[in-house]
Amino acid sequence: MNTWKRTTAAAAVALMASAALAACGEAPEEGEEAANDFLPCVVSDAGGFDDKSFNQLSYEGVKQAAEELNSEFKDVESNSDQDYGPNLEGLVSAGCDAIVTVGFALSAATVESAKANPDVEYILIDDAADNDFDGEKDAENIKPILYNTAEAAFLAGYAAADYTKTNVVGTYGGQPFPTVTIFMDGFKQGVDYYAKEKGKAVKLVGYQGGEKGVFTGGFDANEKATNTAKQILDQNADVILPVGGPIYQGALTAIEDSGKDVALIGVDADFFETDSNTRDVVFTSILKNMKQSTYEAVLAAGNDEFDPEAYVGNLENDGVGIAPFHNFEDKISDSLQGELDEIRAGIISGDIEVTSYLDN
Numbered sequence: 430m431n432t433w434k435r436t437t438a439a440a441a442v443a444l445m446a447s448a449a450l451a452a453c454g455e456a457p458e459e460g461e462e463a464a465n466d467f468l469p470c471v472v473s474d475a476g477g478f479d480d481k482s483f484n485q486l487s488y489e490g491v492k493q494a495a496e497e498l499n500s501e502f503k504d505v506e507s508n509s510d511q512d513y514g515p516n517l518e519g520l521v522s523a524g525c526d527a528i529v530t531v532g533f534a535l536s537a538a539t540v541e542s543a544k545a546n547p548d549v550e551y552i553l554i555d556d557a558a559d560n561d562f563d564g565e566k567d568a569e570n571i572k573p574i575l576y577n578t579a580e581a582a583f584l585a586g587y588a589a590a591d592y593t594k595t596n597v598v599g600t601y602g603g604q605p606f607p608t609v610t611i612f613m614d615g616f617k618q619g620v621d622y623y624a625k626e627k628g629k630a631v632k633l634v635g636y637q638g639g640e641k642g643v644f645t646g647g648f649d650a651n652e653k654a655t656n657t658a659k660q661i662l663d664q665n666a667d668v669i670l671p672v673g674g675p676i677y678q679g680a681l682t683a684i685e686d687s688g689k690d691v692a693l694i695g696v697d698a699d700f701f702e703t704d705s706n707t708r709d710v711v712f713t714s715i716l717k718n719m720k721q722s723t724y725e726a727v728l729a730a731g732n733d734e735f736d737p738e739a740y741v742g743n744l745e746n747d748g749v750g751i752a753p754f755h756n757f758e759d760k761i762s763d764s765l766q767g768e769l770d771e772i773r774a775g776i777i778s779g780d781i782e783v784t785s786y787l788d789n
Contacts, residue, residue: 464499464500464501465498465499465500465731466500467498467500467526467527467730467731468500468501468502468503468523468524468525468526468527469491469494469495469498469500469502469503469525469526469527469528469529469727469730469731470491470502470503470504470505470520470523470525470527470528470529471487471488471491471502471503471504471505471528471529471530471531472504472505472506472507472513472516472517472520472528472529472530472531472535473487473488473504473505473506473507473531473532474507474510474513474531474532474534474535475507475508475509475510475512475534475648476532476648476674476675477506477507477508478504478506480674480675481675481698481700481703481704482674482675482696482697482698482703483531483532483554483555483674483697483698483717483719484531484532484674485698485703486697486698486717486719486720486723487529487531487554487719487720487723488504488531489720489723490529490719490720490721490722490723490724490727491504491529491723491724491727493720493724494723494724494725494727494728494731495727495731497728498727498728498731498732500731503520503523503525505519505520507535510534513530513534513535513537513538514538514541514542517530517538517539517542518542521542521546521549525549526549526550526730526731527549527550527551527552527727527730527731527735528542528549528550528551528552529551529552529553529554529723529726529727530551530552530553530554531554531555532554532555532556533555533556533606533607533608535553535556536553536556536558536560537560539551539553539556539558539568539571540558540560540567540568540571543558543567543568543570543571544567544568546570547569547570548570549570550570550572550730550735550737551568551570551571551572552571552572552574552723552726552727552730553571553572553573553574554574554719554723555574555575555576555608555717556573556575556608557573557575557739558571558573566737566739569737570737571737572726572735572736572737572738572739572740573739573740574719574722574723574726574739574740574742575739575740575741575742575787576717576718576719576741576742576743576748576749577611577741577742577743577744577748577749577783577785577787578611578612578615578696578715578717578749578785579611579612579614579615579618579783579784579785579787580615580743580744580749580776580783580785581615581715581716581717581744581749581750581751582611582612582613582614582615582616582618582619582670582715583615583616583618583619583622583772583776583781583783584619584750584751584769584772584773585615585616585619585670585694585713585715585751586598586615586616586617586618586619586620586621586622586623586633587619587620587622587623587768587769587772588619588712588713588751588754588761588765588769589616589619589620589668589670589692589694589712590619590620590623590624590627590629590631591623591627591761591762591765591768592668592692592712592757592760592761592762592765593631593666593667593668594667594690595665595666595667596629596630596631596632597631597632597633597634597664597665597666597667598620598631598632598633598634598666598667598668598669598670599633599634599635599661599662599664599666599668599669599670600612600613600616600617600633600635600636600642600643600661600669600670600671600672601635601636601642601643601644601645601657601658601660601661601669601670601671601672601676602636602642602643602644602645602671602672602673602676603644603645603646603647603648603672603673603674603676604644604645604646604647604648604673605639605640605642605644607786609644609672609673610636610639610640610642610672610786611785611786611787612670612672612696612715613636613642613670613672614638614784614785614786615715615783615785616633616636616670616694616715617633617636617638618783618784620633621633622772622781634661634664634666635660635661635664635666643657643660643661644657645657645673645676645679647673648673648674648675648676649675649676650675650676650677650678650679651679652679653679654671654675654676654678654679654680655679655680655682655683656679656683657676657679658671658679658680658682658683658684659683659686659687661683662683662684662687662689662691666691667689667690667691667692668691668692668693668694668712669684669691669692669693669694670693670694670696670715671693671696672696673696674697677693677695677696677700677707680693681693681706681707681710684710691710692710692711692712692757693707693710693711693712694711694712694713694714694715695707695711695713695714695715695752696714696715696717697714697715697716697717697719698714698716699714699716699752699753700714700752701714701752701753701755701756702752708755708756709756711755711756712754712757713751713752713753713754713755713757714751714752715749715751716749716750716751716752717742717748717749718742718747718748718749718750722740722742722748726740741787744773744776744777745777751769
């Protein structure tokens with residue numbers, strides 16, 4: 430073949446290669462992984478992604494999974510419950526393959542969207558997607574992510590009962606939803622267990638069981654949250670457990686205003702790590718490993734391994750737990766950590782019974 434023919438042939442090959450690349454998109458640079466067209470998405474409840482709690486943790490789980498899958502992801506915040514349906518419609522229209530909905534408040538909207546879009550995979554955080562309470566999930570393409578936080582709260586209740594100097598500990602919630610009262614139930618059981626085992630009279634204020642307790646009526650860090658915390662502290666509690674996202678900020682204000690030595694217990698995330706304003710007062714936090722469980726569910730969906738069966742985090746699978754005592758390490762009794770380790774083992778083995786709504 431002469432030089433002109435070789436040059437023409439080479440040019441033709443180059444042109445065809447260029448056309449093929451144009452049809453498929455730009456080729457990745459050497460050593461660069463091709464982008465994944467799987468699109469995970471996440472929608473918050475009204476607390477927003479900066480709540481330093483379950484919205485933030487779930488967002489971080491989606492982000493981590495997207496990074497590992499080498500895919501983009503979309504997120505949308507809700508300002509009120511009126512946003513849930515429209516936000517889900519928007520994400521479906523954007524072509525989301527899997528949608529994480531954060532919080533029990535989104536359950537009804539998630540079910541409605543899932544029924545209308547059976548090809549989209551939904552991951553519902555903190556709710557069983559059983560809005561008609563018949564014991565069955567309301568849509569097959571929803572994976573519920575649940576947490577038996579009563580087990581971890583039991584440990585926190587025991588620790589609070591051991592630590593208190595006034596022999597009074599307290600708790601209050603946002604609203605009496607099962608995902609709120611499950612913390613309070615476990616906390617109460619832990620306090621009661623300590624009192625029985627140690628023969629020490631420790632009083633719990635703010636919660637009697639079920640829906641009988643003190644609630645702010647919402648999940649905002651407002652004056653009601655502060656006044657409710659003051660109501661608990663006025664009953665001589667020196668350990669306080671606020672359950673309901675940002676309402677703990679009201680407890681911080683109440684503690685500061687009281688001038689008393691009061692310990693705060695966080696929920697969902699380790700408050701010591703997520704909110705530096707709590708570091709002087711946070712005793713421990715009752716953890717839900719939401720980032721990890723969200724990450725695993727999204728990663729499975731991205732790898733075509735979506736499993737719609739419910740996940741229940743507990744002490745045995747490290748889905749729940751309690752945070753270190755941080756600045757309170759030198760203030761707790763020398764025997765407490767060893768006792769907590771034994772109790773944890775007893776809960777896992779079933780020798781120590783902890784009940785919650787998830788047992789139904």
